[in-house]
Amino acid sequence: MGYLCEVHCPGCGYKQIFPLGCGRKDYKLKRIYSHFDLMDLWSVKVMALEKKSNYLTFRYRLGKCRDCGQLQAVPEVLFTDGTSFHGRTCDCNVKAEHEISLYEDREPIKLKCPKCGKKVTTQEKGMWD
Ligand SMILES: [Zn+2]
Numbered sequence: 001m002g003y004l005c006e007v008h009c010p011g012c013g014y015k016q017i018f019p020l021g022c023g024r025k026d027y028k029l030k031r032i033y034s035h036f037d038l039m040d041l042w043s044v045k046v047m048a049l050e051k052k053s054n055y056l057t058f059r060y061r062l063g064k065c066r067d068c069g070q071l072q073a074v075p076e077v078l079f080t081d082g083t084s085f086h087g088r089t090c091d092c093n094v095k096a097e098h099e100i101s102l103y104e105d106r107e108p109i110k111l112k113c114p115k116c117g118k119k120v121t122t123q124e125k126g127m128w129d
């Protein structure tokens, strides 16, 4: 099960809900691929095949595009040997790969508002999946 994380900025009113988490090991590969955008598809597939994908965990993490500062739910697969692979797409340039900073699940958020730069608050708003 994943949870919905609402990020809210008291400063400027920015509010956005992101579906995060999941953590399921039995997630179907096909469904995992569908969470990644085209740009990432091939490398995820190769990685999953090379590593015998039965032992992976799929989840979403809160991430920030380093190019435009936009927050987003970033798909990530974790393999049992500790390696991981996450999405690198962003709306600011759909044809490019982006550096994405990922935040730990439910860590006291060190996030800054993508609009005004002030501190934001986060709140769980329910479950998804
Ligand atoms: Zn703000």
Ligand SMILES: [Zn+2]
Residues within 6 Å of the ligand: 065, 066, 067, 068, 069, 070, 090, 091, 092, 093, 098
């Ligand atoms: Zn971006």
